Amino acid sequence: QVQLQQWGAGLLKPSETLSLTCAVYGGSFSGYYWSWIRRPPGKGLEWIGEINHSGSTNYNPSLKSRVTISVDTSKNQFSLKLSSVTAADTAVYYCARGRRTIFGVVITQPLDYWGQGTLVTVSS
Amino acid sequence: EIVLTQSPGTLSLSPGERATLSCRASQSVSSSYLAWYQQKPGQAPRLLIYGASSRATGIPDRFSGSGSGTDFTLTISRLEPEDFAVYYCQQYGSSPPPFTFGPGTKVDIK
Numbered sequence: 582q583v584q585l586q587q588w589g590a591g592l593l594k595p596s597e598t599l600s601l602t603c604a605v606y607g608g609s610f611s612g613y614y615w616s617w618i619r620r621p622p623g624k625g626l627e628w629i630g631e632i633n634h635s636g637s638t639n640y641n642p643s644l645k646s647r648v649t650i651s652v653d654t655s656k657n658q659f660s661l662k663l664s665s666v667t668a669a670d671t672a673v674y675y676c677a678r679g680r681r682t683i684f685g686v687v688i689t690q691p692l693d694y695w696g697q698g699t700l701v702t703v704s705s
Numbered sequence: 706e707i708v709l710t711q712s713p714g715t716l717s718l719s720p721g722e723r724a725t726l727s728c729r730a731s732q733s734v735s736s737s738y739l740a741w742y743q744q745k746p747g748q749a750p751r752l753l754i755y756g757a758s759s760r761a762t763g764i765p766d767r768f769s770g771s772g773s774g775t776d777f778t779l780t781i782s783r784l785e786p787e788d789f790a791v792y793y794c795q796q797y798g799s800s801p802p803p804f805t806f807g808p809g810t811k812v813d814i815k
Contacts, residue, residue: 616804624808625807626750628795628802630802631802642706643803675749690755691738692740693761696749698749
């Protein structure tokens with residue numbers, strides 16, 4: 582049974598850096614891409630970016646200049662950093678399992694396992 | 706970037722009724738890589754449908770998906786009390802990403 586557990590600071594001031602980590606339990610860590618998604622209050626879901634076990638990343642162009650996703654394969658964890666946050670970055674942030682990789686070939690698949698979500702509020 | 710629009714924004718129905726939700730893409734979705742998710746307050750999204758029409762593990766057969774190209778539909782044949790939620794479509798086939806979501810359809814109790 583695959584489980585994703587996430588944590589990080591929930592209250593930030595404008596201009597600070599958001600930092601969240603997601604740990605993966607069960608299943609294969611190296612065989613997938615791992616994503617971050619957010620949902621601002623009253624709005625829909627926004628895909629932020631993804632990473633695989635080798636550190637290969639893809640980011641949403643709308644956030645690319647401020648986002649860094651990293652991986653720690655020794656702990657089966659991946660992390661999100663979002664710099665220079667503003668009130669517009671207030672959202673519930675989720676981690677999730679995405680595309681699969683088999684012998685270096687990427688298999689397209691949806692986000693099938695999700696973390697519990699972390700509310701991040703940006704306020705002065 | 707593929708932009709997804711969903712209609713209606715809100716659907717007010719009674720338990721037992723049929724729900725039909727629409728998702729339209731700004732360009733053709735590659736190989737029908739279109740998914741539907743259900744989200745309830747305080748919970749993470751839950752995968753319902755992938756590949757436009759395949760049910761995810763454990764999803765009841767009252768949920769069905771159809772469509773191809775730019776037009777997709779999620780149908781709930783008979784609404785159960787636990788089905789009142791927000792539903793999002795997502796395309797996950799664009800290369801390179803981003804994998805975009807629609808704005809959501811809220812199904813609430815009439």
